[in-house]
Amino acid sequence: MKILIAPDSFKGSISSTEAARIIESAVKTVSDDIRTRTFPMADGGEGTVDAILLGTGGHRIVKEVRDPLGRPIQAALGWMPEERTAVIETAAASGLPLLAREELDPLSCTTFGTGELILEALNLGAETIVLGLGGSATVDCGTGIFEALGARFIDSGGQVLNSPGGKLGSIAEIDTSALDPRLGSTNIVVASDVTNPLLGKDGAVHVFGPQKGVTAELLVPMENDMAHFARVVSAHTGRDETDTPGSGAAGGIGFLLRSLLSVTFRPGIELIMETSGFTDALPEADLMITGEGRVDGQSLFGKVPAGIGRLAKQHGIPTAALAGSIGSGIEALEEHGVCVVHPIVSGPISLEEAMNNAESLLFESAVRLIKTIRLMPKQ
Incomplete structure (x- = not known):
């Protein structure tokens, strides 16, 4: 299995580069036979x-x-x-x-x-x-x-x-x-x-x-x-x-x-996908993992998860998004290739606590996601 990892930053806590590193580490913790490539993303803002x-x-x-x-x-x-x-x-x-x-x-x-x-x-x-x-x-x-x-x-x-x-x-x-x-x-x-x-x-x-x-x-x-x-x-x-x-x-x-x-x-997001080599690497992937601090209906408008999902969908590649918080309207993302939005928190938690522990929360969430994917029967 080959996974491309292309998150945006989790604003105020984790840069896109750090997020990509953490997710990749989580994937390798579950299985070192999964091939990965990281492409930190941004939408024109920080990163x-x-x-x-x-x-x-x-x-x-x-x-x-x-x-x-x-x-x-x-x-x-x-x-x-x-x-x-x-x-x-x-x-x-x-x-x-x-x-x-x-x-x-x-x-x-x-x-x-x-x-x-x-x-x-x-x-x-x-x-x-x-x-x-x-x-x-x-x-x-x-x-x-x-x-x-x-x-x-x-x-x-x-x-x-x-x-x-x-x-x-x-x-x-x-x-x-x-x-x-x-x-x-x-x-x-x-x-x-x-x-x-x-x-x-x-x-x-x-x-x-x-x-x-x-x-x-x-x-x-x-x-x-x-x-x-x-x-x-x-x-x-x-x-x-x-x-x-x-x-x-x-x-x-x-x-x-x-x-x-x-x-x-x-x-x-389009500019960075072109310049980073992401578009060239995408056709060989079996799964896309993206993410950002908040995913909701507004993510359709130029945000990283939707941009990644749309392009991956053109190649028949499913996309999973890890999110610091989830808002209303995420169902619309399914039409744009984002098959699942996975929260990084597993229970009630304050914003301050989530921000202070963002790295460990992202790691643990990515581990859970990959373990779930490994349970799925091979087609």
């Missing part, structure tokens, strides 16, 4: 750099940049010198895991550090930049990124606004005359699993804002400020990207990327 580098042989470059609150932090980008390609995650410099819960501040958090990583990629001579959108702590519509790249955001009195993310409603004009000219000749590929528009009940503020500290009292004023900013951007560019799928990604970064640059959006 995207490592997942792509594992498949391409590139390396990490660490640079001091600003975190979401403007503090110095060491963040890494992936660099493939032969391909002249850089891989950047917004989560590396602008991500939620960089802040404690009490530090979440949607009116102060900025994506400036992600812009600094993009500048580093340009300085390296990147001809292609893969930018993974996901896991950001920001709702600044990407203004911090473009501030770092040379754009200026100006209020009605002619004053340049520094860290304009929390002042979207005060921006009256955008000056892109000093935007780094190298961006115009760089192929920018945006890896994102998000199809949400910028505004409305399915937009950046209402859907993703609460997890980033947007309170119920802030929802309407922040939505109004973002709508105002969108009108300013549309007046500047002559086109309106607010309803374009993916514009709401990473607190509105998708919108400003689409508006100010020529970019190509790709589902993160």
